[in-house]
Amino acid sequence: xxxxxxxxxxxxxxxxxxxxxxxxxxxxxxxxxxxxxxxxxxxxxxxxxxxxxxxxxxxxxxxxxxxxxxxxxxxxxxxxxxxxxxxxxxxxxxxxxxxxxxxxxxxxxxxxxxxxxxxxxxxxxxxxxxxxxxxxxxxxxxxxxxxxxxxxxxxxxxxxxxxxxxxxxxxxxxxxxxxxxxxxxxxxxxxxxxxxxxxxxxxxxxxxxxxxxxxxxxxxxxxxxxxxxxxxxxxxxxxxxxxxxxxxx
Numbered sequence: 001x002x003x004x005x006x007x008x009x010x011x012x013x014x015x016x017x018x019x020x021x022x023x024x025x026x027x028x029x030x031x032x033x034x035x036x037x038x039x040x041x042x043x044x045x046x047x048x049x050x051x052x053x054x055x056x057x058x059x060x061x062x063x064x065x066x067x068x069x070x071x072x073x074x075x076x077x078x079x080x081x082x083x084x085x086x087x088x089x090x091x092x093x094x095x096x097x098x099x100x101x102x103x104x105x106x107x108x109x110x111x112x113x114x115x116x117x118x119x120x121x122x123x124x125x126x127x128x129x130x131x132x133x134x135x136x137x138x139x140x141x142x143x144x145x146x147x148x149x150x151x152x153x154x155x156x157x158x159x160x161x162x163x164x165x166x167x168x169x170x171x172x173x174x175x176x177x178x179x180x181x182x183x184x185x186x187x188x189x190x191x192x193x194x195x196x197x198x199x200x201x202x203x204x205x206x207x208x209x210x211x212x213x214x215x216x217x218x219x220x221x222x223x224x225x226x227x228x229x230x231x232x233x234x235x236x237x238x239x240x241x242x243x244x245x246x247x248x249x
Contacts, residue, residue: 013034013210014210016210017214018055018212019215021056022056022179022222023222025159026154035048040200047193047194047196048198048204051199051204052204056212056218060218065176075180078140078141082141082142082145082185084145085143085144089149105154106243107242109154109157109241123171124173125170129166130167149188153241154241159178170226172223
């Protein structure tokens with residue numbers, strides 16, 4: 001049984017994680033260490049983190065959608081394939097060697113950070129798409145969802161870079177679409193975690209309360225400041241995730 005003060009602290013952590021996640025992703029980098037510090041075993045911490053993050057990411061996605069940054073009907077095929085990809089990844093994660101990802105993912109995240117740092121004309125204005133949205137976004141969803149199911153860190157960054165580079169979305173629209181697919185991926189993994197009884201519900205619900213507020217404030221902030229805020233925050237979050245994976249696992 002967790003102490004009420006610990007639950008209150010976790011709610012505060014959830015608020016901060018939800019705020020950061022709503023703008024640039026990477027909220028798990030804040031929430032997961034807090035859950036481990038509260039004494040949760042690693043698998044329970046992972047499962048609880050997935051559940052609490054769904055609330056903040058869901059609130060952020062709803063806020064972006066309400067403000068007109070998401071065309072939900074166009075994303076329905078991608079939502080279905082993202083769920084399928086994440087579910088498949090979570091099912092086979094114990095049967096494959098993911099050690100290579102410990103090096104490959106940080107390199108990819110640093111590449112994303114450099115792109116967002118130096119690429120010209122990154123803004124909220126949509127550009128010409130390199131690939132047809134309706135055909136290839138579902139494939140992006142399946143691939144990144146599968147990665148989230150077997151490993152996870154940087155999922156939001158991979159979705160965002162895909163929407164920007166491949167489909168020409170402005171940063172605010174890319175962030176909004178990312179939230180929809182991110183929450184879908186988390187829900188798929190949760191199907192397995194909840195069935196297995198891995199979620200610590202008091203901690204999850206305490207953090208979920210903070211996540212709801214943090215996700216709303218973060219989404220409103222991201223919408224208000226757009227690329228001026230999203231761009232540097234993606235750089236910071238991507239580099240921080242890469243360093244954590246390389247040196248603090």
